[in-house]
Amino acid sequence: MSSKAGAPPSSNIRVLAASTFLRGMRDNMVRVVWQPFVLSLGASMPLLGFLESLGGRGGIVTTLVQPLSGRLSDYLGRKVFILSSSVFAIAALSIYVSARFTDNWHLLIPGVAILGLAAVSRPSEDSMTAESAGVSGRAMAYSLVMLSFALSGVFAPLLGGFVADRWGYVVVFLMGLALDMVALSLVAGLLKETLVSHSRRPLAFDQLKGVFRGILVPPGQLRGFYIAVAVDAFAWGTGWGILYGLLSEVHHFTASQLGILSCLSSIGWAIFQIPVGKLMERYGCVKSIVFSEAGGVLLMVGWLHATTFQTFALLQILFGFTIATWLPATMTWIANSVPKEKMAEEIGRLNAFRGLVGFPAPYIGGLLYEAFGFRGPITVNLIGTLTALILVALLVHEPTMD
Template identity: 40%
Template sequence: MKHKLNLYAITLNSLLSGFRMNLINAIWQPFVLSFGVSMSSLGLVESFSGHRGIVPALAQAIGGWLSDRRGRKPIIVWGSILTFLYLGLCLLAFYLRDWRYILPAVFFLGLSAYSRPARDSMVADSVKAGELGVAYSLVMAAFLLPGIFAPAMGGLMADKLGFGSVFALGLVLEALAVLPIVVWAQETIVYNPPTKGLTLKRFSIPAHLLPFYATTAADFFSWGLGYGIIYGMLAKTYGLSSSQIGLIVSASSIAWLVFQMPAGKLVDRFGGFRLMVISEVLGIPLMIGWLFARSMKAFILLQILWGLVAATWVPALQSYIALKVPKEERGEAMGLLSAFRGIISFPSPLLGGLLYEVTGISGPILANLAGIIVTIAMFLFWVKE
């Protein structure tokens, strides 16, 4: 490997960040709902700064562009600083019982995504082309490892000690996570001052990548309709507690972790395109299962299938785009991909929340299923392998 120390630093950072994110993800939607907001309002929060939100989409476009010019390392560190602000505001919201702190908190949560293209690019810069699938899977496996216990731990802490205890521990974990980057990570790109300013023209999609960008945006939109609010829907529909939601999330993390390294090897052997198609196909029985499941046992078993869906998708997507552009443009390309997907898909959790209020849990899941079928067709008939 070209920069072995970098991969170790990013893997340790991913482990600790994964502990923090897995701890909080299980309780985030119940935490927002605890302020008495509706499912459509939760969908609005997710559309704004959630995983599929408009703020992280735009932040990643800028962060990716800057990481190709200012370096990967400082962008990753700034991402942690923004995460501190998000966690601190969540603590204030909890202890002051004032939902208005949630709004700037989710804004900083979205901005913290600024560092994702830099981190993904540093991984690609640090290994050989034939090792990308395994390298991305190693980093993802480290992220998932705490998911074996952290979601259940977060749910239990929220039930016994209050949501504030979870966010306080999150602050400590994020402080530890940034240390390996600061101390060990080596910059992988030479300072490259921009010859042109950051304008809208910089965000034009290369023609040969447009089918791929559009198809992955369709995927992101589809999964945002159902999966984007699934834990909130389970809490509201079946009255599941934070501890129960934590167990469900833990089950998905365990399954994802088990499948991740084998999936990475398959990506290196067969290519990202085939694995992305397989991932989409696996989503069909998952949606059907969510439609008919009624018990905790059923939801936990379905998370095994979800783990396989995620394990085959993530390294395939990252490897596909990393190999399609030069090293000096990776950050920009990855940031632009995230921005395009986010801009297209950001309304989907809100639409899913509105669907839920009209149809119940079946509406968002059926819409998610329809989107998966459309995405598979786009992959097969439009995207080049």
């Protein structure tokens, strides 16, 4: 299948990087204050975990929307789903504002579910990045797009935390809403479709009936990778998934301090991302994934023993390293392992599989906190990350498909 639509591939990469930067600004500003915001409305830690399990990064809504949108984007094209993402985010942030004014955490349930729907764009964005770069340039293209997100995190969390401490959460949500409006306009006006009309698969609704059928049984040649990634998702969802809430509750960190921590992880991510991309092109994806999991084990040990803000701050640089070695490596691995005409569908299936395994993790982390304190969810995160490291080393091999 031809994946070009007549526009220079570099043009799409630039637009994707710019829109990722803008939405990354929103994501980083909002996420750094989101968990303290929920707790400020009177929610408990298990309830916070439930909301993350519903529509957080690995929530059930976030999970289930991706295989469907991945399949549909192979029929309808990529751009429409990237546009839809910003529309859902704008609606969700509007509901968050209403929850603050009414002091009603119940409104967060539909709000977080709608924000989960914003993940509708993920398979399309990943596929469009690969289609715009070609096989030989995919690792670097993913690294560049990920770098744009990392750069947004260098200052956006600090800005969000400062604004929340000074003027309140509502101003942060309104700023995020405005950023998504700009991103929506940018994508609508400049992004070129990579899946041209004559090469799209014909839309057959009977095929959509089975879109979730294969999620729990991944393709045989990809099964080891799926299992390792799913274990990783559950592990990190348990501890890191509620980390800002834990730090706010246990160590009484302010929104500004949480913003500093997030900024430092993004600085580490930005520092490592391009060198990691170049090393991946030379040595492959699997070594990068192994280094990421090993860094995660060290990070969990550090979190378990950290007692001061300064120590947590230093550890965020290591966290940035784990992100830089994980995200482009996993996306490049899956992009190089399936035919391009099924790429978005497979990326959606992968995200759904890891999400179905990982979505209860934040809620379980909240229960572990109530039972064992801070060490409970972080210890489970450590054990799961070590398990994922072993699984990657034993089950995952470099893809051979061009």
